[in-house]
Amino acid sequence: xxxxxxxxxxxxxxxxxxxxxxxxxxxxxxxxxxxxxxxxxxxxxxxxxxxxxxxxxxxxxxxxxxxxxxxxxxxxxxxxxxxxxxxxxxxxxxxxxxxxxxxxxxxxxxxxxxxxxxxxxxxxxxxxxxxxxxxxxxxxxxxxxxxxxxxxxxxxxxxxxxxxxxxxxxxxxxxxxxxxxxxxxxxxxxxxxxxxxxxxxxxxxxxxxxxxxxxxxxxxxxxxxxxxxxxxxxxxxxxxxxxxxxxxxxxxxxxxxxxxxxxxxxxxxxxxxxx
Numbered sequence: 725x726x727x728x729x730x731x732x733x734x735x736x737x738x739x740x741x742x743x744x745x746x747x748x749x750x751x752x753x754x755x756x757x758x759x760x761x762x763x764x765x766x767x768x769x770x771x772x773x774x775x776x777x778x779x780x781x782x783x784x785x786x787x788x789x790x791x792x793x794x795x796x797x798x799x800x801x802x803x804x805x806x807x808x809x810x811x812x813x814x815x816x817x818x819x820x821x822x823x824x825x826x827x828x829x830x831x832x833x834x835x836x837x838x839x840x841x842x843x844x845x846x847x848x849x850x851x852x853x854x855x856x857x858x859x860x861x862x863x864x865x866x867x868x869x870x871x872x873x874x875x876x877x878x879x880x881x882x883x884x885x886x887x888x889x890x891x892x893x894x895x896x897x898x899x900x901x902x903x904x905x906x907x908x909x910x911x912x913x914x915x916x917x918x919x920x921x922x923x924x925x926x927x928x929x930x931x932x933x934x935x936x937x938x939x940x941x942x943x944x945x946x947x948x949x950x951x952x953x954x955x956x957x958x959x960x961x962x963x964x965x966x967x968x969x970x971x972x973x974x975x976x977x978x979x980x981x982x983x984x985x986x987x988x989x990x991x992x993x994x995x996x997x998x999x
Contacts, residue, residue, distance in 0.1 A: 815843045816852065816995030823974050830980040831892045835973055839904075840936060840993070843967045847997035849939040850968075853932035854993050856923035860897050860976065862985035869976060869987055871922030872896030883933050886911070886919035889975065897976045897989075898922045901935055904969035909938045920975060923991065932994065936970050 772782045794801040823836035844850050860869040873896060874881035874889040881887035881898070889898065898920040901910040911934060913919065924930040974991075 813843070814845045814847050814850070814995075814997045815841075816993070817841045818993065825974075825976055828976065828978050828982075830978055830982070833892065833975055833977040835975045837971050837973045840970050840972060841967055842909075842936065842969075842995055844938075844997060845966065850937065850995060850997045851934055852936035852993060852995045854899070854923065854935045854972075854991055855926050855930070855932035857990040857992065858925065858927045860987040860989050862983070862987050864985070867983045867985055867987075869895075869897050869978060869982065871925065872898035872920060872975075872977075873922070874898070874920055881919075881921050883921060883924050883930065884911075884913070886913040886915070886921045888918055889920040890918055892977070893979075895977050895979050895982075896922070897974070899935075899975065900973045902971045902973065904971065909936050909968045910970050911935070911937070917973065926992070932992070935972065935993075936968065936995075938968060 774780045792803065794803070817840075819839035819841075823838060825834040825836055828834055840852065842850055842852060856871075858868075859871055861867070872881065872889060872894070874887040875891045875894050879888040881889065886900065900917055900920045901914045902917055903910045913921075921933065924933045
């Protein structure tokens with residue numbers, strides 16, 4: 725039997741945001757269909773430090789009529805540069821850009837893992853999606869290892885619903901997610917490391933699947949009330965980690981009639997923050 729080797733190339737898109745102050749001016753704009761009135765537009769904002777001995781740090785909003793947090797029943801308005809100035813930039817990374825399954829044997833599943841990290845900075849929530857360019861395909865583009873259906877029957881998996889994949893005679897290619905943080909930031913259908921999904925297929929225009937998400941990652945640090953002429957109070961809230969991690973385990977299993985060759989595909993990860 726010929727030896728089969730599979731290499732997966734994993735690409736990721738890291739989204740980062742940098743705020744660069746630029747001059748803005750208040751103007752009125754109108755057309756036949758709309759009218760927009762600008763009373764005040766921020767002309768800038770930024771961070772400053774003492775150029776001599778770094779003894780002070782100052783952040784400023786320039787041109788903002790009222791830079792503060794406003795609250796009322798049903799809404800919260802946070803106005804000014806300080807509310808979008810992030811201590812930690814939003815970033816996304818993978819521990820490696822390749823998973824190599826090595827030489828495959830029939831009815832002998834092979835796995836490989838990557839660690840995904842999301843540092844969300846000032847984002848209030850985020851989502852990470854994944855999609856494969858195509859199934860595992862040989863160099864000639866003729867033979868494929870299809871995406872898994874898991875064990876089948878009641879344990880048939882789908883793009884959004886993981887299922888058990890433990891049978892040595894269940895073939896295909898898929899992935900499982902394991903959380904590193906608490907509370908969990910991976911979809912709840914990944915009950916254990918034995919639960920898998922097939923990848924979304926870009927060739928079929930399938931929507932990328934959500935593999936990590938959190939809708940509440942704002943740091944929860946609440947200071948006690950300040951008392952005049954006393955040292956700064958101790959922070960009493962519970963700080964949440966600003967980096968979330970998860971492990972994606974990719975798995976493939978082949979039958980004895982799978983043609984020999986070198987198979988590969990590209991997995992595309994996309995991390996998107998929101999505020």
